[in-house]
Amino acid sequence: MSVVVDQMTHMPIALLEDRSGEALDNWLIRNPQIQYITRDRGRCFTEAINRIIPDVTQICDRFHLIKNMTDTMMPEIEIHNRRIEAYLHEQQKTVLKYVSELATIISAGCITRKILAQKMGSKISGALIGRITSSLRKRYQQKRKEVKEHNESIENGSKIQRVSQNQIRKYILKGESDNPKLAEPYKSSPQIKELLSVCQNFRDMINENTYDKDIRKWIEKAKATRNMALTNFAYSIEKDWEAVQAAIDIPFSSGLLERTVNKIKAVKRQVQ
Structure with missing residues (x-):
């Protein structure tokens, strides 16, 4: 749905049934006197405004x-917090069919190529497992080293800050x-x-x-x-760019609209 708030009175003046449809179009058609509209960057509103009242000054919300x-x-x-896919090259991605199963085995503590090949059986060859886990195993060794250094730093009274x-x-x-x-x-x-x-x-x-x-x-x-x-x-x-420039040049914003939306959602949750 959509809510319309008056910039001058700060009061809601319309609650529409949709964000891009007949209700929004009809409301804009009935209000050609509007001179300024503040909005977020949703294309549904932009397209409707440009189509029905193209001469209005549109203002992008600064917060958004x-x-x-x-x-x-x-x-x-x-x-x-990088995902494991960040360490896979294209050849490794060919085995994504079994990646969940392979990940389960690795998460259980198996990381060497020989043990992984035994666990996967004939589904993936040992050589292929070696190739697709090469970066992972190197990363695993690097992480083990980092953990060791981290533990040593804690013992020395130094903590590594997380970002x-x-x-x-x-x-x-x-x-x-x-x-x-x-x-x-x-x-x-x-x-x-x-x-x-x-x-x-x-x-x-x-x-x-x-x-x-x-x-x-x-x-x-x-x-x-x-x-x-x-x-x-x-x-x-x-x-x-014109609406963004207006956000810079004109003091109006969608802040009061956001507050109105939050109030409506609060009432909705209470009703439910």
């Missing part, structure tokens, strides 16, 4: 813009962190430093903390980084 940017860049900064998602988000937005795992790449990697600088510039623009407020300049700067994640985000912003 910054959240979209940080969500896009999270995999670029993420340095923990949380909140720390990474703060790192993306501010370019600084008390966690050495994040602070070190910023100092040693010009690429990371450039990416974070562009991300911080975006946040400053959205929060009106900079004199340069032309989103089109930022889009070109983001594309120039040649980072796939940031470039894709820049292209998505470019498709909706």
Whole structure:
């Protein structure tokens, strides 16, 4: 469903049966007097507004813009909790038919090629098992070494800090962190430093903390980084650049709408 809230009175004025359909279209048709609409980046709303009242000024919600940017860049900064697929090459992926069974055996404590071949029987040859678990076994040895070093550091009174998602988000937005795992790449990697600088510039623009407020300049700067994640985000912003620019230039936002939605959901949960 969809809820419509008046920016001036902060009061809900309509509750629609859909997000993209006849109810939304009819409501927009009946209200051609609207001059400003704040919204998230959902294509359903954008397309309906462009089709029915194209002259209205659309304003992207600033919270969602910054959240979209940080969500896009999270995999670029993420340095923990990698899935096992990250260590498999194309040849290893040919045995995914038996990967669950093989993983169960490995999780039980079997890691050597000989024992794995015995457990899998004739399903996979010993040579193939050797190839598909080569990276894993090396990684296993590396992890054992890291665990040993970690235990020794605890004994010496030193603890290794784990990197949380909140720390990474703060790192993306501010370019600084008390966690050495994040602070070190910023100092040693010009690429990371450039990416974070562009991300911080975006946040400053959205929060009106900079004199340069032309989103089109930022889009070109983001594309120039040649980072796939940031470039894709820049292209998505470019498709909706007028609404994003309006979010920078006009003080309206969807904050009061989000509060209204939360109230409605709370009432719904109580009824259920």
